Amino acid sequence: MTVRVVERPARTLAVQIYFIEAWKGLGVTFRHFFVNMFRHAARALGLKGWAPGAVTIQYPEEPAVLGARARTRHRLLKRDDGAPRCTACLLCETICPARCIRITAENAPDVLVEKRAKSFDIDLGMCVFCGYCVEACPVDAIHMDSNEVEIASYSRADMIWTMPQLLGDEPKRPSSFP
Amino acid sequence: MILLWSGVKVAFALTFGMSIAGLLGWVERKQSAVMQDRIGANRADILGFTLIGLFHPIADAIKMLTKEDLVPKGALKPFHGLAPMISLGCGLFCLAAMPFGGTVTVLGRVWSLQPVESSVGLPLVLAALGLGVHGIVMAGYASGSNYGLLGALRGASQMIASEVCLVASLAGTLFLYGTLDLQQAVLWQAAHAWGIVFQPLGFLLFLTAGAAVTKRTPFDLPEGESEIVGYHVEYSGMKFGMFLMTDLIESIVVCCLVASLYLGGWAIPGLDLPAMGLLGGVLMAASFSFKVALLIFLLMQVRWTLPRFRFDQLLDLGWKNMLPLSLANFLVTVWGVYLWR
Secondary structure, X not given: OOXXXXXXXXXXXXXXXXXXXXXXXXXXXXXXXXXXXXXXXXXXXXXXXXXXXXXXXXOOOOOOOOOOOOOOOOEEOEOOOOOEOOOOOOHHHHHOOOOXXXXXXXXXXXXXXXXXXXXXXXXXXXXXXXXXXXXXXXXXXXXXXXXXXXXXXXXXHHHEEOHHHHHOOOOOOOOOXX | OHHHHHHHHHHHHHHHHHHHHHHHHHHHHHHHXXXXXXXXXXXXXXXXXXXXXXXXXXXXXXXXHHOOOOOOOOXXXXXXXXXXXXXXXXXXXXXXOOOOOOEEEEOOEEEEOOOOOOOOHHHHHHHXXXXXXXXXXXXXXXXXXXXXXXXXXHHHHHHHHHHHHHHHXXXXXXXXXXXXXXXXXXXXXXXXXXXXXXXXXXXXXXXXXXXXXXXXXXXXXXXXXXXXXXXXXXXXXXXXXXXXXXXXXXXXXXXXXXXXXXXXXXXXXXXXXXXXXXXXXXXXXXXXXXXXXXXXXXXXXXXXXXXXXXXXXHHHHHHHHHHHHHHHHHHHHHHHHHHHO
């Protein structure tokens, strides 16, 4: 094991006086202030090519910026013939640590598939967005890439998404204030 | 006529103070936001117009006025109510003694633009600033809360430590000008050169001590917005608002003092303003306000840049560093003036 020697910044007289260091700090904040003011002014005048003067995202008006790998609201995928990919194997329901998935199975008309989901409900009020369901799925039927995070509602019942809603066949109507 | 004019001037000084103090709430939010790459408060609107957040001070005032005014059970009620008034009153009184302008001749009469003309204007201002301590101690004592009392003691010892330096750093400057009248000090600077040229160290010491007297960050130990329990812990509603207002007004007062003692007051170099009539008067007030605004901008920037001092560091700064420096500055100035005359 090697010992790493960390150089402490020397407390010279110039540092101890504090006054010079204070002005250095003021220099940084003054630079930020004037650069940002210039950018705000340039953009307010309609000049192109200037970076924004602030990093703030005005969230409800501007869309939220999500990472490329962000786990968002689930969606169920379909096969090429339009039937849901889900074979009701219950692996996702089994692995789910929050126990928010409820699947009921039924016989599929396609003999190669054998089973399909009759209903597939996810209670997003309980979901912890861990992504285990996506990892567990053997047929790539469930994804968490809808890029939708505004799923709040006024009641617990409204937090449950049904299969047509997860497939995108039926819109999820926002609940009204009780 | 003279009485009426005095009333107008005092009313102007008070309105100046109150409106600038209100505006400072906006300046503080926006300036700190811009220097931290943020946008700052911009949501308060009237009919959809937000006017870059200018309505937020109004929203603040409405909030303060409509909040419940709580007086704790063990409080000394009359003094609990009196304390914020003393604080705010002392701050506002200082503003009335500021030289917003010199004298101008309009319509064959000589008008003075200083609200309260006094040959001892500066001691009056310093005395009123010093009386502000009473407001703090009274607030802490009358609250009936030990936290408030401790905050008040902290505030008092800080204000005394910094006020001694404030006066000591002024001593050299006043010796140089040979007057206690703020108007005369401005005229002396107009005749020679700005005070900052003769007293650079005095300027810095006065500005630092002034920031400490007004209890603004990095010297905001008496209140310490969210982290330290201060003397106004038992205050709510507009009484609390009055304490906040006092800090803002005192910082305006300190900036006015610095502007008139070190930055030439209302004078503009190269222009003979008293001889220019009405235009001269307007230019005087504009130049003075501009200098005050610049100083407030600087103090705001300091407030949002430097971290808070520890209490022992603050007292060390006041008693062990700034006071000896101020006295040394005074001695050097005295010798300089003696050799010069």
